Amino acid sequence: MADSPERVEALTVHLWTYDDRGFLPHGNARDGHAENQPIWVTETEENPNRADVLFLSDGAESDRVGEYATCVELFDGNDDNQVAKARERWQRYKAAGHDVHYERGRWEEKARG
Secondary structure, eight states: OOSSHHHHHHHHHHHHHSBTTBOOOOBOTTTOOGGGOSSBOOSSSOOTTOOSEEEEOTTOOOSOGGGSSEEEEOOOTTOHHHHHHHHHHHHHHHHTTOOOOOOTTSOOOOBOO
């Protein structure tokens, strides 16, 4: 989940082109057939493909992290503003009883339902 339709489009393009030897199969609202997409890129609170992992990027927030087995927060650890907002979300996840983890420089699960 990204924070805007423009970021959804940018992520969609990146997932098709980041590696000239492969790609991550995915779709978004423009592509349709959400229930058949292994990765659904969106800016809204939806889970039409019944995913069990939620990736949040660009400061996107979800009130539904507890509905997923794993939620991963992606943010720029060199941006003080993004780090501060990520810390606020961390505290909310922790207060809600989620098992939270952080590891700088690597993708790591952020909250478990």
